[in-house]
């Protein structure tokens with residue numbers, strides 16, 4: 001009998017995408033859906049970046065080098081130096097999105113049965129990449145009541161076993177929107193050096209920090225140069241999700257040698273999109289300033305509306321464009337599905353990502369949802385009204 005692998009069967013579904021069939025069915029019934037389930041910004045991509053392919057003369061759309069165009073990697077090296085991150089062009093491998101960089105990093109570091117520490121709730125696809133390679137995710141439990149801060153050092157140390165090979169840190173965090181403070185980065189630094197752990201640092205939201213807070217890269221922490229593996233992406237930074245360009249970067253030559261073999265096996269990153277990404281590096285700083293002002297406006301609006309709903313709790317995030325909200329329900333998988341299948345207000349509803357998908361123990365997130373504030377305030381206002389009325393009707397059903 002034909003049979004797919006046990007690993008294939010045990011791959012987790014994406015909490016951001018698993019309700020899509022219900023959303024499609026609702027749309028077919030004429031319901032407008034506010035998509036707060038997925039981090040697809042509605043911000044325009046920088047014109048300079050898009051014009052780069054409009055104006056490009058291409059005769060043959062050929063492969064690029066496996067580690068990406070040298071001209072792009074050189075410019076990236078310069079770009080990082082301005083952010084106090086010392087990377088040579090050879091320390092960088094361009095990938096098909098941050099997703100491929102994560103998959104390479106996990107493949108380079110872990111053998112089946114190894115363990116990875118991840119502050120929880122975490123970006124759901126980390127569990128997917130780990131599961132695909134037979135790696136065990138050991139969650140570092142962070143609580144909404146503590147604003148998702150890291151637990152004390154003794155708690156962190158108690159999670160280490162002889163099979164622990166790395167920590168995955170998402171900073172600023174998806175799904176929490178939390179930015180690590182200096183003390184937490186020091187905790188990670190000490191833990192990594194003391195226990196010889198790699199730190200896979202997912203910094204795809206690096207520019208999105210608010211309230212005057214500044215992001216510090218793992219690669220700029222003293223003593224972590226050999227431990228850090230940076231994951232980056234143009235998807236959110238320049239609103240270029242469809243370009244599928246990201247990168248893996250490390251000063252550790254062993255990691256880079258191994259990663260290059262994975263890069264060669266998939267031949268090359270997308271050629272056309274590298275031209276776009278290279279041009280995106282010329283984006284003026286005021287693009288980010290404007291984008292940040294917009295996200296702060298949306299964040300403030302959404303978090304205020306959420307906290308004004310009886311029984312809802314949502315800490316104010318300091319980065320990225322997500323928040324986790326606790327709702328007065330006991331099964332957010334059911335609630336999010338119900339909002340698409342059985343509810344509408346003025347022919348509108350809202351799609352959210354159920355919290356369970358961001359936790360190893362699915363019970364933990366059952367009264368939580370992740371919301372992305374990637375729509376303008378007018379749309380967010382209607383989405384919040386749908387949520388408010390939806391919650392009342394769900395409880396009364």
Ligand SMILES: Cc1ncc(COP(=O)(O)O)c(C=O)c1O
Pocket residue numbers: 039096097098099100123170174202204232233234235241244245246
């Ligand atoms: C934390 C985090 N890392 C990585 C990715 C992967 O993004 P991409 O493959 O588009 O670069 C995402 C996408 O949402 C993300 O939120």
